[in-house]
Amino acid sequence: MVEQLSNIVTIKCKQQVVRAVRFNVDGSYCLTCGADKKIKLWNPHNQLLLKTYGGHANEVLDAAGSCDSSHIISCSSDKSVILWDVTTGQPVRRYRGHASSVTCVKFNEESTMAVSGSVDNTVSFWDVVSRRQEPVQILKDAKDTITSIQVTDHEVLTSSVDCHMRLYDMRVGKMFSDYIGHIITYASMTHDGQCYVLSCADNTIKLFDKDSGELLNTFSGHECKDFLLENSVNEKDSHIISGSATGEIFYWDLVSSSCTQKLVHGKRPVVSLSHHPTDNYLLTASEDEVVLWGVPKMEE
Numbered sequence: 324m325v326e327q328l329s330n331i332v333t334i335k336c337k338q339q340v341v342r343a344v345r346f347n348v349d350g351s352y353c354l355t356c357g358a359d360k361k362i363k364l365w366n367p368h369n370q371l372l373l374k375t376y377g378g379h380a381n382e383v384l385d386a387a388g389s390c391d392s393s394h395i396i397s398c399s400s401d402k403s404v405i406l407w408d409v410t411t412g413q414p415v416r417r418y419r420g421h422a423s424s425v426t427c428v429k430f431n432e433e434s435t436m437a438v439s440g441s442v443d444n445t446v447s448f449w450d451v452v453s454r455r456q457e458p459v460q461i462l463k464d465a466k467d468t469i470t471s472i473q474v475t476d477h478e479v480l481t482s483s484v485d486c487h488m489r490l491y492d493m494r495v496g497k498m499f500s501d502y503i504g505h506i507i508t509y510a511s512m513t514h515d516g517q518c519y520v521l522s523c524a525d526n527t528i529k530l531f532d533k534d535s536g537e538l539l540n541t542f543s544g545h546e547c548k549d550f551l552l553e554n555s556v557n558e559k560d561s562h563i564i565s566g567s568a569t570g571e572i573f574y575w576d577l578v579s580s581s582c583t584q585k586l587v588h589g590k591r592p593v594v595s596l597s598h599h600p601t602d603n604y605l606l607t608a609s610e611d612e613v614v615l616w617g618v619p620k621m622e623e
Contacts (some may be wrong), residue, residue, distance in 0.1 A: 326603060327584055327618070328586060328603070328605065328616040328617055328618060329583070329606075329616065329617070329618075329619055330586075330614050330615075330616060331368075331616065331617045331619065332367060332368070332369075332370055332614070332615040333564060333612055333613075333614050333615075334355075334365065334367060334370050334612065334613045334614075334615070335461045335611060335612055336357065336363060336611050336612065336613055337359075337565050337611065338355060338356075338357025338358060338359045338363065338611060338612060339357060339358040339359045339362060340357065340358040340610055340611060341355045341356065341357055341358075341595065341608040341609075341610070341611060341612070341613060342356045342358060342382060342384050342385070342594075342595065342608075343355070343356040343383075343384065343385045343386065343595045343608070344356075344384060344559060344595050344596065344597050344606045344607070344608040344613050345385075345386060345387060345388070345597050346597045346598070346599055346600065346604075346606060347388035347392055348388055348389075348391075348392060348600065349392075349600065349601075350599040350600045350601060350602060350604065351366065351493070352364060352365060352366055352367075352373070352388070352392070353367045353597065353613075354386045354387075354395065355393075355608065355613055356382075356383035356384060356385060356386050356425055357383055357594050358382045360377065360379045360380065360381060360382060360383060360399070360401075361375050361379075361383065361503075362375070362383050362395065362397050362407070363375050363378040364384050364395070364409070364503060365613075366608045367606060367613070368615065372595055374409070374412050374459050375412070376388055376395065376397070376407050376412055376414075378405055378407075378414045378417075379397065379399040379401050379403065379405065380401040380403075381399050381400040381401035382399060382400045382437070383397055383398070383399050384398055384399060384400060384424065384425065384426050384427070385397065385398050385425075385426065385427045385428050385465060386398070387428060387429050387430050388409075388430075389430055389434035390430065390432065390433065390434045391434070392409060393409055393410070394406055394407060394408060394409060394415070394434065394451070394540050395407040395409055395427050396429075396430055396437045396451070397428065397457065398425035398426070398427065398428040398439050399425060400424035400425075401419075401424075402419060402421050402422065402423060402424060402425060402441075403417050403418060403419050403425065404417070404418040404419075404421075404425055404428055404437060404439045404449060405417050405418070406437065406451050406575070416451070416454075416456075416597050417424060417600075418437075418439075418447075418449050418456065418458070419456075420447050420449075420457060420461075421439065421441040421443050421445065421447065422443040423439070423441055423442035423443040424441060424442040425439050425440070425441045425442075426440055426441060426442060426468060426469060426470060426471075427439065427470065427471050427472045428440075428472070429472050429473065429474045430451075430474070431474050431476075432475070432476045434451070435450070435452050435521055436448055436449065436450060436451065436459070437445060437449040437451050437602075437621075438472050438474050438479060439472070440469025440470070440471070440472045440481060441469055442468045444463070444465045444466060444467055444468065444469065444485075445461050445463050445465070445469070445586065446461070446462040446465070446472065446479070446481055447460070447461050447462075447488065448460040448461075448468055448554075449530075454494065456615070462479075462481075462491065463488075464489055464498060464500065464584060465481065465483040465487065465489065465596065466483070466485040466487075467483050467484035467485035468483060468484040469481055469482070469483050470482045470483060470484060470506075470507060470508050470510075470551055470555070471507075471508075471509045471510050471511075472561045473483065473510060473511055473512050473519075474539075475512065477492060477493050477494045478490060478492055479491040479493065479495065480519055481510070482507035482508070482509060482510035482521060482548060484506050484507075485501055486503050486505055486506055487500050487501065487502055487503065487507070488500070488501050488503060488507055488510055488519065488521055488531075490519070490533070497513055497575050499536070501531070501536055501592070502523060503515070503529065503603060504522060504557070505523040505525040506523065506524035506525050507521050507522065507523055507524075508522045508523070508524055508547065508550075508551040508552050508553070509521070509522040509551065509552060509553040509554055510522075511553075511554055511555060511556060512533075512556075513556050513560045513577075514542045514556065514558070514560050514564075514622075515560055516533070517532065517533055517534070518530055518531060518532055518533055518539065519531050519533055519553075520554050520556060520563055520601075522547075522552050522553065522554045522565060523547075524534075524547055525547075526543055526545065526546055526547050527541050527542065527543045528541070528542040528543070528545075528554050528563055528575075529541050529542075530542070530563065530566055530577065540577070540578075540580045541580065542563050542565070542573075542575040542580050542582075544573055544575075544582050545565050545566070545567035545569070545571070545573045546567050546568040546569050546588075547567075547568060548568040548592070550568050550592050550594050551574075551594065552565055552567070552568075552592075552593075552594060552606045553565070553566065553594065553595050553596055554596075555596055555597065555598040555605070556577075556598065557574075557598055557603070557605075558598065558599060558600065558601050558602060558603065560577065561576070561577055562574045562575060562576060562577055562583065563575045563577055564596065564598060564605065565596075566588070566592065566593025566594060566595070566607060567592070568592040569590075569592075570587060570588050570589045570590045570591055570592065570593060570609060571585050571586065571587050571588065572585070572586040572587075572588060572593055572596065572605070572607055573585055574586075586605075586607075586616060588607050588609045588614055589609055589610075591609045591610045592609060593607050593608070593609045594604075594608065594609070595607070595608040596608065598604070602617075604616065604617045605617075605619060
């Protein structure tokens with residue numbers, strides 16, 4: 324049984340609309356990406372705004388913190404990817420290689436490489452250690468917008484509006500592609516690396532076995548409408564989590580696919596969410612506000 328979560332903190336971000344919310348590597352901080360062209364770094368546990376990063380010329384669509392939390396990588400509809408120094412708040416490098424909005428960005432495990440996906444159908448790899456401005460590699464397999472990217476120590480998982488998920492094994496240089504039949508708005512992986520979780524535009528989330536490609540489970544009840552909803556897996560790999568266009572957050576049991584709890588953020592769509600890497604905390608973003616959910620601590 325999953326413990327029932329409740330709203331611990333509500334943060335008014337003052338960023339017009341929060342496009343993405345992301346925990347950092349150890350879950351002590353989070354980033355919010357705004358339609359106000361800025362990224363904000365927070366300690367969500369005490370609602371503390373630590374720094375604001377401004378330098379994009381348009382909405383910031385995604386961001387990620389490096390493995391040592393010293394850098395942030397962000398992407399925007401201004402077609403650029405920016406590497407930031409967390410402490411100074413200054414851009415270290417700007418990468419302009421995409422021909423259109425950059426929708427998603429991730430670091431690799433060592434944070435030596437940034438991987439970005441775009442409306443121009445490509446995935447680009449940027450060497451953030453050297454001074455090189457051009458991408459090291461560009462993947463051009465997708466036929467439509469890249470909606471999400473996940474990166475492990477040797478794999479890159481991408482989802483696209485062309486209804487395909489693609490898994491690249493960078494060690495052997497192979498690509499595995501799977502046609503799902505619906506637009507995939509987001510792809511994530513379970514922590515054990517054995518399954519991938521796809522949010523589809525037909526109001527379902529599908530769980531696939533990574534090695535066999537077999538469909539293991541389907542989760543439903545939430546509504547997508549036209550939103551690019553994200554999903555997440557909790558820290559124990561026991562539950563699949565998704566927001567909904569109806570303002571709710573759904574928790575499904577990974578094995579039985581039954582909905583075990585529904586959190587109500589509000590009436591507005593909950594598009595972005597981020598689960599804490601090791602503890603039972605969840606961040607959800609709706610319009611201009613972010614909620615931190617958790618299990619309330621009992622009073623002594």
